[in-house]
Amino acid sequence: MPEPDVRGAGGVADGSATIAFRGGGFQPQPRRLVPFIVFVLVIGLWQAASWRGWLPDLFMPSPWQIVGAFGDMLHSGTLTRHVGASLSRIALGWLFGTTAGLAVGLAMGIFSVARAGGLPVVSALFPIPKIALLPLFILWFGIGEPSKVATIGFGVFFPTVIAAYTACDSVPRNLIRMGQSFGLPAHAIVWKIVVPGAMPGILAGFRITASIALILVVAAEMIGAEYGIGAFILSAGNLMQTDQLLAGVTLLSLLGLAVSTVLGAVERIVLRWR
Amino acid sequence: MSIRFIAALAAAILAWSATVAASAQEKVSIAALRFVSSSPIFIALDRGYFKEQGLEVEFKFFDAAQPIAVAVAAGDADFGITGLTGGFYNLAGKGALKIIAAQSREEPGYDFVAYLASKKAFDAGFTDPGKFPGKTIAITQTGSTFHYMLGMLSEKRGFKLTDVTLKPLQSIANVTAALKGEQVDGALLPANNAYAAEKAGFAKIIGWVHQETPWQLGALFAGTRVIEQRHAVVEKFVAAYLKACADYADAFLARDAAGKRVFGDKAEALIPIIQKYVQPKPSPEQVKASASYIDPKGRLLVKNIYEQIAWYQAQGMVARDVDAAKILDLSFVKDHLDPPKR
Amino acid sequence: MDLRLDGITHRYDGLLVLDGIDLLIRDGETVAIIGPSGCGKSTLLGIVGGLLRPSAGTVRTIGKPRADSLNPFTYVFQDFALLPWRSVAANVALALEHHPLPRAERQARIKAALGLTGLGDFADALPRQLSGGMRQRVGLARALVVRPAVLLLDEPLSALDAQTRELLMEDLLAIWARERSTRLYVTHNLDEAARLADRVVVLSRRPGRIREIVSIDVPVAERLSASALPVIAAVRDRLWALIRDEARVAEREVQHA
Known part of the structure; x- marks a missing residue:
């Protein structure tokens, strides 16, 4: 009798065999340390390359120099002024854009007339780079805060509209039919069924619009801003202070990380039911 | 060795020497x-x-x-x-x-960069480069020559540059527009643009940099x-x-x-x-x-x-x-x- | 309150789905509607509940619903249709929110409905934490909390597994016994119809017409007793005999569609 083809555990005299395990793998597991190690490794390699002179600091400042630029900002007290100025612009612009965007987006999600009228307008205006409209915003809103808030607000508005009305579409129709069958008035169906049902989509939209607001703050602060992270980055660019430029960019990405953490927490609370 | 071959060789040498002559130009x-x-x-x-x-x-x-x-x-x-x-x-x-x-x-006697006041600010008394403190001034960029010229002026005239609100607007065209729209009280502009602004009537030349701080x-x-x-x-x-x-x-x-x-x-x-x-x-x-x-x-x-x-x-x-x-x-x-x- | 259907006819884009349904449903009666796939059972329920406008014919109520009824027609849905962001109690409360009720009565009604459906301990749970059977109990509690004159059940047990379905059928019979509404029960499951209904309306293949109405003469209280079993089995066989051929044709038709 021929031996059975057995891999892994050895065959036994009576012909029985243990079945070799062949499952497992292909299933991403959380590895808490890995991102941290990768981060440290990349920064370390970068710093080492700068020390060894492989990266001339004319073209790429070392991490240590960027930290130094941060230190200077902290020391001179300009850091809080820059962050404060940008945050207030981002917050105001985002709030205006989101409020208006939700109003229009929900209207488009609920009313056929609003959708028929709004969709072509939104589709036509959404892809326009808001930076191209900067001169117009300056004519309309001046070179003070309003034009900066408006630039961010406009950038946030359109994605919010689209997120809101597609989120309305994703609310199961049977829930609306259920509301009707229980005699709920239309406004109650909107506030108790459509809006909470659209919340996951709307919150996902918030993540996108928060990033857009951060991106646009640099453009918004091109014009007439004394303080602000964007103004700081631009002036560092003008002055060829590459270490400060990267410090500013780092500041923006830290801000992005903070915003995303906050939004994550909001999602966990608001969408507890998922 | 045919005559034709020699002729070709000569032509090649001629062409080569021409190249060398050209490359003598650094x-x-x-x-x-x-x-x-x-x-x-x-x-x-x-x-x-x-x-x-x-x-x-x-x-x-x-x-x-x-x-x-x-x-x-x-x-x-x-x-x-x-x-x-x-x-x-x-x-x-x-x-x-x-x-x-x-x-x-900037050499005395040669107009190059002018200090300008917007029409409104000029009428309100912004008539002299000594009156920059408290004004909002358009410049192109932080760290630009215009920024430095204002800095020199502040040292010469004895005011603090921090008393002037600087609005970096990225381009001469934007600076001109801000002056025109009276969104700033004044600006620094090259002679060409300064003459044009004064001629159009929305700004007044209140001085020249060469009169204040040659550099x-x-x-x-x-x-x-x-x-x-x-x-x-x-x-x-x-x-x-x-x-x-x-x-x-x-x-x-x-x-x-x-x-x-x-x-x-x-x-x-x-x-x-x-x-x-x-x-x-x-x-x-x-x-x-x-x-x-x-x-x-x-x-x-x-x-x-x-x-x-x-x-x-x-x-x-x-x-x-x-x-x-x-x-x-x-x-x-x-x-x-x-x-x-x- | 009786319910009277006169010549209900319905078309979807010119396709005749229901054709002249005449039916009288008496107060407190449980009427099941069965028929092959696509015979318009659910459409009929939608028309009775006022969610669909019939192409022709009328649905009339005769007499008044009882005094404490807030909403004469309420639904129980096949897919439960619960709001996932609301707790069990809040889902049930939804049906009451637009009715001006004293707080105490509102609470009492919710408590009673949860008790009736065996959800007393789950008031604060979220739908995602519940099994399918428990979710449908929430749907049932929500429909009952307004004390409807007519309960419209649209394949309420179809989304459940066989064991849960058995359990819920027993529970439904218990509820039938304690609560006095008229019920219109659409199902494709002959067992449910035979065990839960007083009368079973058998619809023909599309366009749906009433082929036959089968009565089950066992009081609700005795449905679970051993003596009821042969009667129910006989009704079940009868119903199967009635729709078997058409079900087969309908099945093929659906596959071609």
């Missing part, structure tokens, strides 16, 4: 703006001064001062000629480029590696450049007994050359209005360059370790002006 490149202030290099090319020195010069045009310094620092161009800014000093401080000769400067505005500079490795070429280049500077000064810098500028036949002869390279193409009147003072012998206001760097450093706009002495190579031009006493 190739160099210079990064510049298509501005009237770049005139000396246009003149040197057009009148064959570079060729006389055995140089074949290629122009690399940019639309802002910053990229010119970057191009030279990165070795994409051998020379650069443009205004001196905070960004320029930061780049130069890394050791990649050195100033070798003068370009434009070295622009320079010719070279890559450090070019100076080290091709020293003779730099000398030849500067020689041609100085010859053109002398022509330029002769034509554009003459003044009559009353101190008024006069433009004679020599200017008329140079204007078409300048018009050929400057974009957008200026009218002869615009060329004259923009013809800044350029030292006939290419001499720099050396002390002022030290002052500029010190000012930018005090503002935190230029790194502390930038040393003026290391970014100047004063060996190519004789008798620089106003050297600092050391």
